[in-house]
Amino acid sequence: GAVVSQHPSWVICKSGTSVKIECRSLDFQATTMFWYRQFPKQSLMLMATSNEGSKATYEQGVEKDKFLINHASLTLSTLTVTSAHPEDSSFYICSAIHRGDYGYTFGSGTRLTVV
């Protein structure tokens, strides 16, 4: 089946630094990937839609300069949290559409803690 690999699974960084999260589709090509954020005991909130070869589309209220998304190939999208602050601490999850069966496959998520 379709597999999406997300790395790292957890990261701790100092306030003011940047963190990059990778999302890879391992056995299929994903022209579109999605980035979600989940706060404790809350729903998954869509942050942005990442399109291969073009700019990402951000949801209302998401700072595009803070959450940089790059989708340089059909199998890789990256989310960079720039100048991270403690309020950016959250669980970030990516997903990709597997066109073969119209399935959404999710990565395993990244727990970001900013100290």
Add this chain to the structure above:
Amino acid sequence: DQQVKQNSPSLSVQEGRISILNCDYTNSMFDYFLWYKKYPAEGPTFLISISSIKDKNEDGRFTVFLNKSAKHLSLHIVPSQPGDSAVYFCAASVLYGGATNKLIFGTGTLLAVQP
């Protein structure tokens, strides 16, 4: 504006009995609905989906019912097993850009199946 709602934050069921998880939505443009199971610090796992042209879809112990007039869907799990204990999210898709659908998630229901 929460377009997809799960009004029960938690549900407790005895092993072997039926679990019924409910989901309501407000956007009549949603054309595809999915249920996911999620453990803490992990990505969601796909369970079952239903297209807006159907009112029922069944897969093993899982059945999803869709009532378009009421903008309501439900997931039935029977018989419930302790391993089913997790947070369940319903999600709905919205046509986006003519070719890509993004998922909007509900708030989640924590299911506890008691042995």
